[in-house]
Amino acid sequence: MKKLLHQGYMVVILLCAGIVFAVTSCRKEAADQTPVVPVANDEVLEAQVRSEGLTYQNQLPANAQSQAISINEQLAQSADISKNARSSATIYYIASHISLFSALTAALNVTGLNTAIDNGKATLTVFAPTDLAFALLPAPFNKASSISKITDANQLAVLKALLLYHVLGTEVGYKDITPGRSQAATLKPKGASNDNTVYFSKDLGLIGINGKSLVLVPDVYAKNGVIHVISSVLAFPVTNIAEAAISNPNLSTLVAALVKTNLAGVFTGNGDYTVFAPTNTAFAKMPAPYNSAANINAITDANQVATLTNILKYHVLGSRFFGSDLGFFDEHTTLAAAPSNHINTVAAFPVGYVKGIANKGYNYINPGNILCTNGVVHVIPNVLMP
Incomplete structure (x- = not known):
């Protein structure tokens, strides 16, 4: 301690x-x-x-517990469905007979995936978002009545890919997901690198997915696999880290620094990085010439470029860490030059805290867990100093 x-x-x-x-x-x-x-x-x-003999439900945050209680009550009321015991019903049957899955059922029906999910000979894992989870999506994907009316081919294609991103082609129960960090390939057709991969964070018995969604009720076993009820719809990544930074106006100074140091190309290709991304306000606290995009663009001194390069690498880990993966005062080695190349982190769900060697205290990540095809981005309010 x-x-x-x-x-x-x-x-x-x-x-x-x-x-x-x-x-x-x-x-x-x-x-x-x-x-x-x-x-x-x-x-x-x-x-x-x-x-203390706490159940999975007891460990959930209060707002998630209420959803879990409602789901478990509906499971208990069905003679065809039983929690933690193999049901003779298919995954589709279970989803279509639980009122909290009306949007999911409508989505399966309108995309034609209901047949595959109802196949009793299949072996699947389905991460099932509730209606409350769908309600957070933009229209027409936010409720059953709107989803059922979708006829646009592009919208149907997007919805189908989204649903397949929630399905594994094998049965993976709660105990099959190892503590710590792990990942699995979904049935979504692969497009960009890693855009069909889901990432698990299993800490203290709870399972987070992609740093955003929490498993509310695990292990609802069906004839053709298992359902894990989740708190939010899983969105597959569509941009790489460089594109995510460019699209955020609050990170324009960081983008200028990446371009000046020739590191931008690193984050456009394949990889699996964690980037702690300082905002423009964070860079503004730095001494010149590192305090603005304009000043960084004007740098010609090789030593200053080398210094900036090392500072940027000090914000990068060589693998993917979501907020809940950061541990308790864990020390992580960055891509910066040794020996002053480690940072310290504190985990939380969904985000956490990070501190450089020379920083006075921990920086709160906000926003965090920005999923990219080649890693994850956490925005921070100060530049980490080695």
């Missing part, structure tokens, strides 16, 4: 869903964050959860 911070700092530790959500009492979006201290590491907390 890390040393406690000096008495002048106030720390609030939120234990929610068996995951430690660590936040400071004086969090500021545009400034370094006060370091936070978890009450225990994840192994200790997981042992505590097990010893």
